[in-house]
Amino acid sequence: MNLAAAGAHPGFLSPTGVEIVFVLVGLATFGAALVTVTTKQLVHAALWLVAALGGVAVEYLLLTAEFIAWVQVLIYVGSVVVLLLFGLMLTKAPIGPSPDADSGNRPVALAVAVISAGTLVTLVVDAFRTTWIGLGTSAKGSTRVTGEALFRGWVLPFEALSVLLLAALVGAIVLSRRADPANSSAPAAGSPTPTDGGTGGAMDGGTDDAEDADPAADGEGRS
Amino acid sequence: MHLAYPAVLAALLFSTGLYGVLARRNAILMLMSVELMLNAVNLNLVAFDVWLREELHTGQALALFTIAVAAAEIGIGLAIVLLVYRSRGSSDVDRLRDLRxxxxxxxxxxxxxxxxxxxxxxxxxxxx
CATH class of the missing domain: 1.20.5 (Single alpha-helices involved in coiled-coils or other helix-helix interfaces)
Structure with a gap:
C-alpha cells in the first residue's frame, strides 16, 4: 500500500479487475436499492432489498473483509429480510401493487435525496480522488484477524452489545405480547381481546379497524 | 482500488435510503430504507478500515457492532409497527397523528x- 501510495497513483482510466467488478456490482446494488425504495409492490421491495444487501456483501468480499461479508449474509439476508417479510405479512400487505405506497411528500423527499447525493458525492470524490487502497494478498478481514481484534481490543463493547441484544429481545417480547386477560391492569397495549392468540390475532387486525375502540373500552371497563 | 469507489457507492446508497425514509408511507418500507442507510455506513466503515489498516481493526469491529445494533433495531421496530397495526389497523406513518x-x-x-x-x-x- 505504501509503495502504491507513494508512487503516482493509478488513474481512473486504467482500472484493475477488482475495480471493474466493484463498479459493476455497485451498479447492481444501487439499482436494486432504487427499486427497493420506488416499487409499488411491497413484497417486491423486500425481495429487492435482498439483492441490494447481497450486493453489499459482495462488495465486502471485494474489500477483503470476508467475515463481515458472511455476517452480512447471515444476519441481513438471513434474518432481517425474513423479519421484514414477516412484518409485511402480519400487517396484511397487499400482494398486488399498492398505489399509496408513497406518501404525499415525495417531491420533497426526492429533492432532499438528490441534494444529499450531489453534496456527498462531490465532497467524497473531491476528498478521496487520489487515495488508493492497497488490497494486498494477505486477507485483512479474515475470521482470524477479525476475531483477534474483536476479542483483544473490543471485548467490553462486545459484551455490552450482547446485553443490548438481550434487552432488545426482551423488549420485543414485551411489546408484542398480548395483555394478559387475568392481569388486565397492564397498560392498554393494543386491543386486549382474550380470544385472539399469537399471530392469528395480528392477521385479522385489518378487519377490526372500526370496532377497535370497543375491545379496548371493554378491557378498561373490566379493569 | 480507489477509495472513491466504495465511498461514492456508500453515498449513493445513503441517499437512496434517505429518499425511502422520507417518501415511503408504510412503516415497514421505512424500516427497509433505514437498513439501506445502515448498510451504506457499514460499507464506509469497512472501506476505511481496509484503507487505514489499523491494528485494532476499528472499522470492521464497528461494522459488526452496527450490524448487531441494526438487528436489535429491526426487532424492536417491527414489534412497535405490529403493535401500532394491531391497535390502529394501519401502519401508515402519516395517519398516526394522535400526538398532534x-x-x-x-x-x-x-x-x-x-x-x-x-x-x-x-x-x-x-x-x-
Missing part, C-alpha cells in the same frame, strides 16, 4: 391536511 397539537384529524392528504389544520389551529388560538 390539534388532536386526531381525519386522514387527508398531507399537504392540504397540514395547511388546513394549521389554519384551524391559528383561528382557534385567536378565538381563545
Amino acid at each position: 397539537e390539534d388532536g386526531p384529524g381525519p386522514p387527508t392528504t398531507p399537504g392540504q391536511g397540514r395547511a388546513g389544520a394549521a389554519a384551524t389551529t391559528d383561528s382557534g388560538r385567536q378565538k381563545a
